[in-house]
Amino acid sequence: MKEIEIYCHNTRSKHTYPMGASLMDISRDLNIQLKNVVCGAIVNNQVRELSFCLVKPKHIEFFDVSHPDGIRMYIRSLIFVLYAAVKESFPHVLLRIRKGISNGYFCELSGFGREITEPDIHAIKNEMHELIAQNIPFIKKGLLTEDVVDHLVKEGLEEKAQLFEQKGHLYSSLYFLNDLGNYFYGHLLPSTGYISNFDLVKYFDGLLLRVPNPDNFNELQEAPEQKKLFEIYQEHKDWAQILDVATVSNLNEFTLKKKGGYIIKISEALHEKKIAEIANQIHERDGDIRMVLVAGPSASGKTTFSKRLGVQLAVNGLRPFQVSLDDYFVDREHTPRDEHGNFDFESLDAIDIDFFNEQLLDLLKGKEVQLPKFDFHRGRRFMNGDHLRLRTGDILIVEGIHGMNPRLLPRIEEKSTFKIFISALTQISMDEHTHISTSDNRLIRRIIRDSKYRGYGAAETIKRWPSVRKGEERNIFPYQENADVMFNSATPYELGVLKKYADPLLKLVLENQTEYMEAMRLLKFLSFFKPIDDEEIPPTSLIREFLGGSSFLY
CATH class of the missing domain: 3.10.20.30 (Beta-grasp domain)
Structure with missing residues (x-):
């Protein structure tokens, strides 16, 4: 042998x-x-x-299972078990995984017909535990795509079936749990017995599937109620219904019919309407608001949002001035370090809070200040000669990742500030059971921007991403519910547009680079999208911050 x-x-x-x-x-x-x-x-x-x-x-x-790809396997497999349990407990109900929230996954039972009760949840959980105890293998089979589509349609998974049809492959893969077939766009665990910990609880009008802490699988991740985040998700669920684009297959149908421009126009109009509503809220506070704080994670579009908000504030008769928290970094040698000894630029202590607050207090008193500028190449702050004095009707827009952190403004009255949290909360799902990670959306944005404006290859951006995400989990997301308003910078069409720019960058990552597997995962994900031409995206769009062609100066 x-x-x-x-x-x-x-x-x-x-x-x-x-x-x-x-x-x-x-x-x-x-x-x-x-x-x-x-x-x-x-x-x-x-x-x-x-x-x-x-x-x-x-x-x-x-x-x-504690490895990033291990936890992905775990979650996909857990969702498959949940799907099987719902199918067994309530045969005429369709499970929908809507979004990631509260460190878990929000689920709806479509066609349930009444409010979900604790006995209902108990029945589903019992069935899940039985499937896990039986240690049933997940079997992957390669089948003719037409047979895969037929199977999915019979299971009531029409959105998933349509996506397989649109791929146009002769053969496709399907996973089976006993006789139940499904697909989750990635690898699964060997069997149900590998699932060791989970919970299912009532969450608003649906369910929350709770998952383990990757650092300690004996513990579940904390599940704080995120009411404001949930509301913004629900708002964009309504937007998806207005556009009739809830899943990737819906979006692809518009693209195939050459109606991508329609989706772009409506999406951008909804964004503009929302930004105008936020500006109206600020104006209606009758001059109390002197400062707007805009915060959000990497590649969320904070800068363009701030500029578009400034335009709408001007429409309301206010005069906006923009300030970046990045210009208040301490000099490089005073920057705190993380547990690995590297500079921790995402720590609040990397900001000169005392100096920042002194300048804000002077501005609010009507004094003139000389604004700083941070030289990232030299690691030094300097005064570039720009001066600012706020007069009646002037309003300051402060952009930076720490805007929601109460430690940022210890000397400023709460009533004079208005806080806005912005993130790219992907509006569409892959299908009934697979939501699209907001982190993946932002990573693809950042890969394109880093290549275009910073000279970084996709491998370098992917390499840095875990550190960026860790900083966000520590310094940004814990404070997002402090926002007065949340804004979703994602659009239903954008991944179809980003695909054209991201694909060639991801294909440059070599097989001998450790980032290769992540590049291949993103390429596979983007392969399900039909490309959308970006000609009709207006120059003021948030997505222009990443693609180029913006009419704003950065």
Whole structure:
């Protein structure tokens, strides 16, 4: 029997196995011990399931459920079990996974016909526990696409079926849990028995599927109620209904019919209407508001939003002036460091809070101040000669990631500020069971912007992203509910537009780079979108901040 050589990163050693050996066989033979049970592997910088069989020499690194791709496997598999449990408990009800919120996943039971009760939830959870106890394998099958589509239609998953039809492949894959088929755009765990911890609770008018803490799978992630975030999601659910674009397949239908321009026009009009409403709220506070704070995570479109808000404030007779928190960074040598000894630019302590508050107090008293500018190349703050004095009718727009943090303005009266949190809360879903991560939306935006304006390749942006996300979880998202208003900068059409720009950048990531597997995941995700031409996107659009062609100066 022919043998192949593998290198195992976990053991730092080479081994020889018969051709056709599975990753499961190898992990058991090598007795791979991780913090949690082994659930998958990175093979030549691509994620593979443990059922994957080797026919060529490979570089292998096994991972468990605490790994980013491990937790993705866990969540997909958990949703499949939830789908199966709902199907068994309430056969005529369709499970819909709407969004990620409160460190979990908001679910609706379409066609339920009444309010969900605790006994209903208990019945679903019991069925889930039974499926997990049976340790049923998730079986992946390659089938003719027409057979996959027929199966999904019979299951009532018409949106998923339509997406497979639009792909146009002769063969497609489907996962089976007993006789129930489904697909989740990524890998699954070997079997239901790998699911060790979850909860299902009532959440507003639906359910919240709670998931474990990746750092400690014995604990569930905290589930704070995020009322304002939920409301903004619901608002954009209404927008999706206005546009008739709730899923990727809906969007693709408009694109195939050459009606992408219609979606762009309506989406941009809804954005403008919302920004105008926010400006009206500020104006109606009868001069009490002297300062608007705009905060949000990376690639959320804060800068363009601030400029568009300034236009609408001017329409209301106010004179807006913009200030960036980035210009109040402390000099580089005073920047705090993270646990790895690297500069932590996303810490609030990287901002000279005392100096910032002194300048704000002077401005609010009608004094003239000389505004600072931060030189990122030299790591120094300097005065560039710009002066500012606020008069009656003037209003300051302060943009920066810490705008919702109460520690930012210890010397400023709350009643003189208006707080706006902005993020790209993706409005459309892949299908009935797969929401689109807002983090993925922002990462794709940032890959394009970093390439166009900062000279970074996709691999470098992907490499930095986990650190960016960690900073956001620590410094931004805990304070988002402090906002007076939330604004969703995402549009239903944008991923169809971003695809054209992101695809060639992601394809430049090489197989021997550790970022290759993330690039391949994003490419696969974008492959389900039909490209949308960007000619009709107006120069004031938030998406122009990333694509170029904006009429605003940055």
